[in-house]
Amino acid sequence: MFNFHHPVEIKFGEGIISQINEVAEAKDYSRIIVVSSNSQMKNGTTEFINTQLGERVKATVSDIEPNPTLQNVGTIVDAMNQHNAHAVVAVGGGSAMDASKAAAAAYMQGIAMEDLLEHDDFTRALPVIAIPTTSGSASEVTAASIISDKEKELKVPLIGPALYPQTAVVDPELTLTCPPGVTAVSGIDILCHALDCLGSVKHNPVSDALAIRASKLAFENLLAAYTEPSNREARNNLSLASMLAGMAFSQTGTSGSHATSYYLTSHYGVPHGEACAFTMDAWFVINAEANPELQQHARDIGFDDAEALSEAFNALKREMGLAMTFEDLGISREDIPQIAEESMQPANMKNNIAQLSKDEIIGMLEKK
Numbered sequence: 001m002f003n004f005h006h007p008v009e010i011k012f013g014e015g016i017i018s019q020i021n022e023v024a025e026a027k028d029y030s031r032i033i034v035v036s037s038n039s040q041m042k043n044g045t046t047e048f049i050n051t052q053l054g055e056r057v058k059a060t061v062s063d064i065e066p067n068p069t070l071q072n073v074g075t076i077v078d079a080m081n082q083h084n085a086h087a088v089v090a091v092g093g094g095s096a097m098d099a100s101k102a103a104a105a106a107y108m109q110g111i112a113m114e115d116l117l118e119h120d121d122f123t124r125a126l127p128v129i130a131i132p133t134t135s136g137s138a139s140e141v142t143a144a145s146i147i148s149d150k151e152k153e154l155k156v157p158l159i160g161p162a163l164y165p166q167t168a169v170v171d172p173e174l175t176l177t178c179p180p181g182v183t184a185v186s187g188i189d190i191l192c193h194a195l196d197c198l199g200s201v202k203h204n205p206v207s208d209a210l211a212i213r214a215s216k217l218a219f220e221n222l223l224a225a226y227t228e229p230s231n232r233e234a235r236n237n238l239s240l241a242s243m244l245a246g247m248a249f250s251q252t253g254t255s256g257s258h259a260t261s262y263y264l265t266s267h268y269g270v271p272h273g274e275a276c277a278f279t280m281d282a283w284f285v286i287n288a289e290a291n292p293e294l295q296q297h298a299r300d301i302g303f304d305d306a307e308a309l310s311e312a313f314n315a316l317k318r319e320m321g322l323a324m325t326f327e328d329l330g331i332s333r334e335d336i337p338q339i340a341e342e343s344m345q346p347a348n349m350k351n352n353i354a355q356l357s358k359d360e361i362i363g364m365l366e367k368k
């Protein structure tokens with residue numbers, strides 16, 4: 001028995017961004033707030049979108065921080081209030097989309113910024129049209145938004161049905177300008193989303209199918225997109241992989257690799273994708289021991305077994321210069337017990353098929 005509900009309209013394809021005005025016209029949005037990452041302001045994508053939308057755009061908000069803050073969300077809500085907005089168009093990576101999704105709900109539900117991170121009932125939001133410019137976060141198809149409170153040093157995942165964008169406009173051409181370093185850390189996150197789904201207790205036949213296809217596409221195309229940024233076929237397939245993995249984890253949540261990553265990011269500043277990838281190889285093998293179905297999934301993805309998949313994952317990381325050891329991360333091995341302890345706290349660790357004790361997690365980390 002399972003349930004699968006995914007309420008996002010998806011428009012996908014090279015050049016589809018030139019149809020953005022038709023999307024707005026069909027919904028009759030005449031007062032739009034555009035939220036853009038600074039990189040898309042600089043490279044002309046936001047200008048192109050604003051030109052297409054013309055008079056509909058009432059304000060453009062930029063300067064969204066890499067880990068979007070309450071202040072960023074507040075600025076977007078202010079613009080929505082000032083212009084009595086109909087919709088928000090979010091252009092950028094996870095940060096611009098996450099900030100816009102949180103703002104869209106805060107605006108409609110009248111949630112004050114000081115209460116936002118404690119709020120857990122997101123039921124209504126202004127429509128969000130999400131336009132991803134990296135392949136990885138998949139915020140365009142998920143009901144999650146991660147917002148930080150800088151003063152309190154908090155980073156909180158907000159989750160609720162109203163946080164799904166209304167429309168995802170996924171144009172792989174927009175990722176052609178994504179630099180190799182960003183392609184690597186966001187692209188490896190696609191695999192961490194897909195493989196975490198397969199290792200989630202909430203997996204179901206639909207999420208498995210999406211995650212297997214996403215994994216196969218990411219394994220086959222990530223290195224090509226990293227080494228040849230203008231490789232259109234690779235970029236196309238990665239955009240698709242990211243979206244499919246997002247649709248999968250929107251249903252199952254993430255599991256072991258993500259739970260182990262949060263402390264590495266919040267305490268040591270390791271980028272999200274690299275932090276998840278640090279233990280993904282180990283978690284997939286551990287989960288395959290607990291549930292042999294994962295051996296078949298590994299074969300469906302194109303490997304002999306879970307161990308071979310895990311080795312290929314590490315080879316990919318090595319080729320892209322991602323951290324393999326604690327020494328690479330610049331983290332002392334004396335911190336391992338604390339990292340194991342912190343890894344057990346996030347709710348998504350309970351999602352993991354294999355339930356490990358603290359000592360077992362220490363054992364896993366000591367092999368790094």
Ligand SMILES: [Zn+2]
Pocket residue numbers: 189192193258272273276
């Ligand atoms: Zn992730």
